[in-house]
Amino acid sequence: MLKNKIVLHYEGGKLYKGVTCNFSPNKDTFHLVLMTDPPDSKPLELTITGLKGLFYVKDYFGKPDYHEKKEFNPSIPVVGRKIKILFKDGELMVGTTVGYQKDRPGFFVVPADPDSNNERCFVLSSATLEITLI
Numbered sequence: 001m002l003k004n005k006i007v008l009h010y011e012g013g014k015l016y017k018g019v020t021c022n023f024s025p026n027k028d029t030f031h032l033v034l035m036t037d038p039p040d041s042k043p044l045e046l047t048i049t050g051l052k053g054l055f056y057v058k059d060y061f062g063k064p065d066y067h068e069k070k071e072f073n074p075s076i077p078v079v080g081r082k083i084k085i086l087f088k089d090g091e092l093m094v095g096t097t098v099g100y101q102k103d104r105p106g107f108f109v110v111p112a113d114p115d116s117n118n119e120r121c122f123v124l125s126s127a128t129l130e131i132t133l134i
Contacts, residue, residue, distance in 0.1 A: 052127040062117035
């Protein structure tokens with residue numbers, strides 16, 4: 001079973017880091033084994049209520065001094081539609097999506113910066129101030 005390394009950001013600042021193998025955009029709950037717990041630990045059951053985003057990461061700690069680029073490299077082909085997301089907490093994300101629809105509760109985004117620590121992100125529309133297709 002594929003386990004995804006994720007960092008969860010909830011509105012209000014609550015943060016979880018761990019692995020999940022059953023997140024689905026169509027379900028309200030999913031399970032997470034915290035990165036600090038042994039792999040065979042009982043997972044937490046979490047809800048998408050209040051979730052800002054579910055970030056699929058390369059590394060749990062990233063590169064604290066790295067500033068993610070908010071523009072596309074013209075030499076790299078783009079798959080999907082370019083999108084800019086402004087979250088309620090002020091964070092700006094720029095990337096591509098193939099699943100954004102205004103009436104859906106969330107959608108996946110791949111960052112424009114290939115050096116981002118985020119491989120992709122599931123964004124909850126309720127955590128955003130503005131979503132712009134670019």
